Amino acid sequence: MAPSFLTQTYTERAKVNNNACAKKLLELMDKKKTNLSVAIDVTKKADIIRIADILGPYICVLKTHIDIVEDFDMELVETLKKLAEKHEFLIFEDRKFADIGNTVKHQYEGGVYKIASWSDITNAHPIPGEGIIKGLKEVGLPLNRALLLLAEMSSKGSLAKGQYTLDTIEMAKRNTDFVIGFIGQNRIYDNGDDSQDFLYLTPGVGLETKGDSLGQQYRTPHQVIVESGCDIIIVGRGVYGAKDDAEIKERAEKYRKAGWDAYLERIGQNQ
């Protein structure tokens, strides 16, 4: 039996979600009519700010890789926080934490980037065991942050599959106060038990491209939202890799509409 989440609106799902960050996200998605997240992988502060301001109206989540920014400073994240407020989107630092609990605590809270101080959502590989969740939770939960676990990856030859993915779901179920969902390619039905409403954010989404030479592979919004039952499409260079600002807007709108139409089809509200 398919879980009821698949045919509910994001607003209906927000009502029963007990994580403040997930609730806020689900509500703004319906309000702004978008399930689009853009992964902004550029290396100059000024470009990030300019692109984030252009994309603001079209996205629910801005995904960052803060550690590729050449001229990073705390002013960058202060500006991003203001843009997030202005346009109503959440910030998701795609840090892919992957160390033991005691180390990730420091990496999340401290260092140069102080990720926990500005990023609403971050993510982690479950590979070190549940200690990684506990470590991050000690820092993030008091700040109303949320965590996604990497259950699957879209890259070629990924080892996140099979039992690994199922073990990831089990870890998440034991930590639903902080873990709000997954980075994954498919909603996992887990022997029919889908009692917990997790969010699925799916990278590797493209309307035209086929992949790159370093193993990245792409799927369409329809495949991701309708066929695979995921919730948010993550698009990267397919949106911001445009010739000018007007074309970035155009592409953002094209992806927003494709993701939203797929969602309407899934919940039975199309046409």
Added chain:
Amino acid sequence: MAPSFLTQTYTERAKVNNNACAKKLLELMDKKKTNLSVAIDVTKKADIIRIADILGPYICVLKTHIDIVEDFDMELVETLKKLAEKHEFLIFEDRKFADIGNTVKHQYEGGVYKIASWSDITNAHPIPGEGIIKGLKEVGLPLNRALLLLAEMSSKGSLAKGQYTLDTIEMAKRNTDFVIGFIGQNRIYDNGDDSQDFLYLTPGVGLETKGDSLGQQYRTPHQVIVESGCDIIIVGRGVYGAKDDAEIKERAEKYRKAGWDAYLERIGQNQ
């Protein structure tokens, strides 16, 4: 049949290793009589420099978590490079890269930390598939850097086990120009095929401690080097978490000797 590496000296193994970084490491281990690596997880620049200078004579590898340092700047890594030259040790930034190839390239080369410019060795989780190795190799190989893959982890409930570990070994075998070995708890015999001489670096080593509340677990140098056939012991707070500099030296020497005695026993040169 046990592989011959287990009873060879590090110098003998250096002669047949074709990675410049691994060769240098194996040679300095025999020269300095140490297979000890210290994981230096402190958050102040001045402490790192002070401790690294104290530890220098006792270690073959200084393991860093550069992204927990509150007052990081490039002067820190310049100083560490000078200490590495003065004391003859290698620097290993324990970044645990875990993203797709195109992203890790930027994370390794750029951002605030510019890891590839100062860290002899770094490591990666194989989970995204082989693209992660290719991405890192494009940056690191021209700089004579080397990569370790995380084949196993010492933390409780780790998902790096079984087929995952075997798949990791296979990826390494296809990339022996850049992948010099593993972070792991045991030398993997892989159905008897041990034709490639990989280095095994093993964290979670302690002489007295039992673990921490966030899932870290400990084993002794003898277990790691003799019973499990690994090459380098990684010790953390067990060494630098001492009351003063004299006690840090004393603990470093105790761990160095324990690791070295275990190695001599393994190669049959004890007493």
